[in-house]
Amino acid sequence: MRVTVKEVGPRDGLQNEPTFIQTEDKIAWINQLSKTGLTYIEVTSFVHPKWIPQLADAYEVASRIERVEGVTYAALVPNKKGLEGALAANMDEVAVFMSASETHNRKNINKSIEETYPVLKEVIDEAKRANKTVRGYVSTVFGCPYEGKISIERVISVSERLFELGIDELSLGDTIGVANPVQVQQTLEQLLKRFSAEKMALHFHNTRGMALANVFASLQMGITIFDSSLGGLGGCPYAPGASGNLATDDLVYMLTQMGIECGVQLEPLTEAARWIEEKIGRPLMSHHLNVVRGNR
Ligand code: HMG
Ligand code: MG
Numbered sequence: 001m002r003v004t005v006k007e008v009g010p011r012d013g014l015q016n017e018p019t020f021i022q023t024e025d026k027i028a029w030i031n032q033l034s035k036t037g038l039t040y041i042e043v044t045s046f047v048h049p050k051w052i053p054q055l056a057d058a059y060e061v062a063s064r065i066e067r068v069e070g071v072t073y074a075a076l077v078p079n080k081k082g083l084e085g086a087l088a089a090n091m092d093e094v095a096v097f098m099s100a101s102e103t104h105n106r107k108n109i110n111k112s113i114e115e116t117y118p119v120l121k122e123v124i125d126e127a128k129r130a131n132k133t134v135r136g137y138v139s140t141v142f143g144c145p146y147e148g149k150i151s152i153e154r155v156i157s158v159s160e161r162l163f164e165l166g167i168d169e170l171s172l173g174d175t176i177g178v179a180n181p182v183q184v185q186q187t188l189e190q191l192l193k194r195f196s197a198e199k200m201a202l203h204f205h206n207t208r209g210m211a212l213a214n215v216f217a218s219l220q221m222g223i224t225i226f227d228s229s230l231g232g233l234g235g236c237p238y239a240p241g242a243s244g245n246l247a248t249d250d251l252v253y254m255l256t257q258m259g260i261e262c263g264v265q266l267e268p269l270t271e272a273a274r275w276i277e278e279k280i281g282r283p284l285m286s287h288h289l290n291v292v293r294g295n296r
Contacts, residue, residue, distance in 0.1 A: 003219075003255055003262045005248060006040040006171075006201060006227045007033055009276075010061070011076055012245055013233030015045065015052050017280060023057040025279045027064050032272040033230070034068040037264040038248075042095065042227075045076035046085035052237070062089035074135065078109050083123045087130055094127050096120045096167070097137035100155045101144035104175070108139070108238040117161055124166045136167035137203065141187065142179035145240045152190050163195065170200050171227055174214065176241045177207025181217035188221040201225035204246040206232060206285075211246035212254055219260075226251060231273040231284030247286030249273055 010030050014021055026044075033041055043065060049056035062075055062085075074093040075086040086094050098116045099105035105113050120136075127134050140147075141155050159170055172187070184202070191200065202218045202225070204211035215226055232247035252264045270292055277284045283293070290296050 001260050004225045005262050007038045008042040008227045009229040011042040011045050013229035014054050016235040016237050023060050026061045029276050030065045034071050036268040040072045042074045046082035047078050059085050079119050080122050093133045095135040099139040100150045100158050101140040101147045103146035104140045104144050121165050133168045135169045136162035137171045139173040139175045141172045142174045145176050171203045173203040175239045177205035179214050181213045184214045184217040197222040203227040206246050207243045232286040244285050249286050249288035253288050
């Protein structure tokens with residue numbers, strides 16, 4: 001069995017950080033990440049800089065990183081304007097995003113769910129014309145900070161629409177980290193009746209420390225693609241309660257210990273985590289870094 005780890009730290013990890021990380025530092029960090037064996041890095045997002053000030057330097061970062069062969073470099077885009085930026089920076093892949101929750105969708109991208117589809121259709125069509133692959137995120141799959149539980153019918157409906165619009169892969173977001181392993185398996189049971197496991201990724205936040213348990217539950221269902229953020233950085237500013245993502249270093253540790261190949265080396269990953277930790281100016285939350293620091 002082989003698992004693909006998709007590093008979202010430079011985007012999801014940094015987007016919630018209040019202190020601006022210098023453009024040069026973001027670039028240097030991504031360059032380090034490119035040498036860890038990771039095959040996928042989401043480097044930034046081309047959203048409105050007023051909404052996410054930390055990533056206002058998206059074009060500079062995306063266009064100046066050193067590309068390593070075999071690594072897919074992706075960026076999040078909300079609309080056509082965002083896509084233009086991502087194409088200008090020659091991203092390999094773009095990721096569109098929306099929420100299974102009406103309220104979170106509005107708070108995050110200022111549109112209803114129905115209003116979002118034509119915007120994403122335009123992005124997906126144009127990205128395809130430019131020979132790019134497209135990833136589609138669905139947020140709040142396992143619970144919403146505004147609406148609470150989200151019905152499985154809603155998750156299925158949004159996912160189906162995104163596949164109909166042409167996404168190549170679906171990433172299911174536990175935006176605020178409320179999922180538990182049984183819920184993950186029940187949700188996947190329904191989705192796997194409709195979409196193949198190879199086209200689905202899980203994107204866990206670790207608010208309640210359940211992300212690794214949720215990964216294990218997903219692995220048992222045949223899922224082999226997981227999003228994570230180095231050191232456990234992360235969160236969505238438009239989803240109160242969203243804390244760090246599943247930490248890439250903890251994920252890689254678990255997979256390696258379980259004998260599951262992922263191709264990522266823990267040592268350079270640890271160095272890259274300690275490097276960005278210094279720039280951020282506070283200890284990152286992953287279990288692995290705590291062990292490395294000698295706190296455990
Ligand atoms: P809006 O205000 O409705 O946009 O924002 P608009 O289309 O009405 O345009 C208003 C102005 O914004 C115009 O400028 C546009 O040109 C400009 P003006 O004519 O007034 O001078 N504009 C842009 N500027 C730069 N880049 C753009 C862009 N688009 C329009 N792409 C918008 C709508 C989607 C832009 C806004 O709501 C936004 O940027 N939202 C981003 C929120 C965000 O990034 N959230 C975090 C990422 S999602 C997440 O973290 C979840 C995930 O990790 C999965 C999970 O955990 O569940 C993916
Ligand atoms: Mg996220």
